Amino acid sequence: MTPLAHSPHAHAQVSVGQVMATVMLALTPATLFGFWLYGWPAINVWLVSLGVALLAESVTLRIMGRPIKAALMDGSALLTAWLLALSLPPWAPWWLAAVGSLFAIVIAKQIFGGLGQNLFNPAMAARVMLLISFPLEMTSWIGAVPITSLAAPGFVDGLAITFAGTAPADGISSATLLGQVKTDLGRGIGLDQILAGLYHPDAMAWGQRAGSLGETSALLLLAGGGVLIWRRIITWHIPVAMLAGVVVPAFLASLIDPAHAPGPLYHLLSGGVILGAFFIATDPVSSPNAASGQLVFGLGCGLLTWIIRTWGGYPEGVAFAVMLMNAATPVIDRYLKPRIYGRDRKGVALTPAKESGK
Amino acid sequence: MKLNLSRRSEVRTLIMNGGECEPYLTCDDRLMRERAAKIVEGIRIIRHATGAAEVMVGIEDNKPEAIESMMAAAQGTEVRVVAVPAMYPMGSEKQLIQVLTGQEVPAGGRAADIGVLVHNVGTAYAVRDAIRFGRPLVSRIVTVSGGAVGAPGNLEVPIGTLASDLVRACGGLRGTPARLVLGGPMMGMQVSGLDVPIVKGSSGVLALTHAEVEQTQPGPCIRCSSCVRACPMGLLPLEMAARIRIGDPVGSVDWGLKDCIACGSCSYVCPAHIPLVHWFNHAKGELAARERLKLKNEATKRLADERNGRMERIAREREEAARQRAAKKAAAEAAKKAAAEAAKQAEEVA
Numbered sequence: 001m002t003p004l005a006h007s008p009h010a011h012a013q014v015s016v017g018q019v020m021a022t023v024m025l026a027l028t029p030a031t032l033f034g035f036w037l038y039g040w041p042a043i044n045v046w047l048v049s050l051g052v053a054l055l056a057e058s059v060t061l062r063i064m065g066r067p068i069k070a071a072l073m074d075g076s077a078l079l080t081a082w083l084l085a086l087s088l089p090p091w092a093p094w095w096l097a098a099v100g101s102l103f104a105i106v107i108a109k110q111i112f113g114g115l116g117q118n119l120f121n122p123a124m125a126a127r128v129m130l131l132i133s134f135p136l137e138m139t140s141w142i143g144a145v146p147i148t149s150l151a152a153p154g155f156v157d158g159l160a161i162t163f164a165g166t167a168p169a170d171g172i173s174s175a176t177l178l179g180q181v182k183t184d185l186g187r188g189i190g191l192d193q194i195l196a197g198l199y200h201p202d203a204m205a206w207g208q209r210a211g212s213l214g215e216t217s218a219l220l221l222l223a224g225g226g227v228l229i230w231r232r233i234i235t236w237h238i239p240v241a242m243l244a245g246v247v248v249p250a251f252l253a254s255l256i257d258p259a260h261a262p263g264p265l266y267h268l269l270s271g272g273v274i275l276g277a278f279f280i281a282t283d284p285v286s287s288p289n290a291a292s293g294q295l296v297f298g299l300g301c302g303l304l305t306w307i308i309r310t311w312g313g314y315p316e317g318v319a320f321a322v323m324l325m326n327a328a329t330p331v332i333d334r335y336l337k338p339r340i341y342g343r344d345r346k347g348v349a350l351t352p353a354k355e356s357g358k
Numbered sequence: 359m360k361l362n363l364s365r366r367s368e369v370r371t372l373i374m375n376g377g378e379c380e381p382y383l384t385c386d387d388r389l390m391r392e393r394a395a396k397i398v399e400g401i402r403i404i405r406h407a408t409g410a411a412e413v414m415v416g417i418e419d420n421k422p423e424a425i426e427s428m429m430a431a432a433q434g435t436e437v438r439v440v441a442v443p444a445m446y447p448m449g450s451e452k453q454l455i456q457v458l459t460g461q462e463v464p465a466g467g468r469a470a471d472i473g474v475l476v477h478n479v480g481t482a483y484a485v486r487d488a489i490r491f492g493r494p495l496v497s498r499i500v501t502v503s504g505g506a507v508g509a510p511g512n513l514e515v516p517i518g519t520l521a522s523d524l525v526r527a528c529g530g531l532r533g534t535p536a537r538l539v540l541g542g543p544m545m546g547m548q549v550s551g552l553d554v555p556i557v558k559g560s561s562g563v564l565a566l567t568h569a570e571v572e573q574t575q576p577g578p579c580i581r582c583s584s585c586v587r588a589c590p591m592g593l594l595p596l597e598m599a600a601r602i603r604i605g606d607p608v609g610s611v612d613w614g615l616k617d618c619i620a621c622g623s624c625s626y627v628c629p630a631h632i633p634l635v636h637w638f639n640h641a642k643g644e645l646a647a648r649e650r651l652k653l654k655n656e657a658t659k660r661l662a663d664e665r666n667g668r669m670e671r672i673a674r675e676r677e678e679a680a681r682q683r684a685a686k687k688a689a690a691e692a693a694k695k696a697a698a699e700a701a702k703q704a705e706e707v708a
Contacts, residue, residue, distance in 0.1 A: 004548050004550065005537065005548055005573065005633075005636075006548075006633055006635060006636035006639065007539075007541075007543075007544060007545050007546055007547065007548075007620075007622050007625075007635060008543055008544040008545070008622030008625050008626050008635065009537055009539050009543045009544075009546060009548065009564070009566055009570075009571060010381070010543040010544070010566070010570055010571065010572065010626065011571070011572040011573070011625070011626055011631065012572075012626055012627050013572065014584075014627065014628075014629040015574070015629050015630075015631070016577055016580055016629045016630050018629065019580075019582065019629050070575070070577065074577065076580075114578065115577075115578045115580060116578040116579045116580045116581060116630075117578070235587075284580050284581045284582040284583060285580055285581050287581075289581065289583045289586050289594055289596065289597070290583075290586060290594070333597075337594060337613075338586065338589075338592040338593070338594065339592050340465065340591060340592045340593060340614050340617050341452060341456070341462055341463075341465075341590070341591040341592050341617065342452070342462045342463050342464050342465035342466075342467070342591075342617065343464075343465045343617070347614075349464045349465035349466050349467065350462060350464040350465065351464065
């Protein structure tokens with residue numbers, strides 16, 4: 001006989017591991033597409049990220065004297081590393097992925113107290129750290145070289161690129177659209193001129209562009225996000241609010257100043273907005289609890305992304321925006337709570353409505 | 359109790375709860391299917407007693423047979439049968455009132471505060487027996503269920519029957535159950551053995567298998583907010599639990615601990631398997647214990663203060679008495695002296 005337990009005596013068939021596995025499954029199509037698009041070096045980066053994260057997680061848990069197996073099995077470290085890998089340049093050197101994973105797991109997650117305790121999204125914290133510390137490596141993009149094409153490096157060449165730092169052949173390295181537009185706008189070139197040869201919305205929606213490993217395919221990421229909402233891992237609030245936070249100001253700005261402000265579709269399809277909206281900002285640990293708070297949080301993420309892209313020093317702002325809003329989460333949670341049954345929004349008990357004439 | 363109160367507080371709406379309290383339990387369902395006419399009769403008696411203008415029977419929409427038979431029985435009466443969504447905890451008074459009337463029971467108040475009275479259909483049935491035939495509540499219908507029961511079913515048994523007899527009548531146990539529960543799976547109480555009697559509040563006897571209980575070690579909270587979405591009261595179970603975990607039950611009250619109805623929804627959906635309701639009840643008990651301790655301390659202090667006052671008064675009175683005695687003595691002596699003096703003077707004069 002088991003010791004007496006408190007009710008309820010039944011439980012839904014869910015676990016943290018299942019949640020993490022579902023998210024990873026939803027990421028798989030976009031990830032596989034990234035592997036195909038950028039070839040063997042991308043696969044290496046992904047493998048290094050995940051491997052180092054698992055290693056870092058087990059070592060830190062061992063030092064803290066916590067059970068290792070249960071924490072490794074819940075898949076949270078894998079997911080963090082996976083998201084980090086997707087946000088790295090696909091041909092990044094191995095040590096960039098390794099340092100990023102170490103930072104994400106040891107500093108952003110375990111030092112704060114482990115799973116559920118981190119204030120900032122570990123993957124984004126690591127990405128921001130890498131971007132600030134290694135700006136060159138973090139902005140060395142390559143154009144699309146599908147693994148099946150002739151220009152793509154083979155398995156051995158891929159190893160050389162990732163582990164020996166062999167520079168990519170000329171003509172493969174490329175700028176991201178966001179970077180190019182930012183630079184050219186800075187030079188005073190008009191938007192229509194910049195976009196003329198670069199911007200193909202349909203190709204960008206599929207992901208045929210220079211960019212981070214897994215951020216490029218808006219459609220596949222959208223499908224993955226749909227799976228998460230369908231499986232009730234996330235709700236619509238944060239993604240929709242974040243997309244609105246980007247789309248609305250972009251639309252208004254493009255109306256006011258079409259020569260310098262790109263429209264909403266450009267913003268949605270470039271950089272990591274879709275990945276951020278469905279997979280990064282929705283990280284439960286560092287986002288608010290109540291639906292109203294999640295709307296505010298999402299809007300903030302979107303708006304900050306657009307502001308950083310438009311006026312900031314960096315061409316892309318998703319990681320910064322998410323981290324800034326992570327910092328605001330405790331405040332949002334404090335002020336935006338669900339209304340309690342039988343009470344008003346301030347928590348004062350309702351007074352029964354006196355019916356007149358009775 | 360409820361019936362007495364209703365006269366005073368002017369009940370306008372009488373709601374009959376035909377929503378089963380919890381999953382697994384089907385005793386009310388069977389009662390409504392098979393004895394609808396008698397229930398409706400009981401409902402009309404209660405309506406007459408309370409003077410309610412409106413009568414609604416809320417039945418969850420996963421019980422079409424019960425709805426059908428109750429509708430047939432209620433035909434031509436003032437009783438209105440309403441189908442409500444089958445979503446736990448629909449059998450909870452507050453949630454049923456909200457769905458049927460759109461009103462909410464004020465926090466800390468009673469349903470009667472908004473002119474509503476809620477009774478169970480089983481109560482209506484018992485009221486009819488009591489009023490029509492003078493038959494007191496000596497039996498009830500109990501659900502015997504769970505994966506470890508041979509032939510689950512509903513039994514009408516005299517109150518006081520042993521739970522083990524019920525299980526035996528339902529085909530006995532299959533293997534060793536993981537957990538034995540009196541009541542429903544969400545709010546029922548675990549018992550260590552079946553040698554316990556059925557009381558008037560016993561709705562079910564469950565023998566659950568390991569697969570049904572799905573008990574695993576609790577993990578850390580990942581703040582996924584599943585509990586927030588599941589809570590029918592609009593609370594933040596994860597925030598309450600976080601405060602209780604650090605030994606601050608008072609802090610959890612700020613996040614709505616006192617509004618928790620212990621329905622178990624949050625614990626049920628928690629992917630980290632945190633026993634949230636267990637913690638909440640622990641905190642409620644802790645707060646009650648602190649409250650009792652405070653009252654006890656206050657009472658002790660009051661008694662001690664009173665005793666001190668009393669002792670002081672006694673000491674004062676004693677002193678007073680001593681002083682008075684001394685004064686009397688002095689006065690007597692003075693008088694004596696004066697008399698002697700006077701006598702002496704008189705002698706001298708003479």
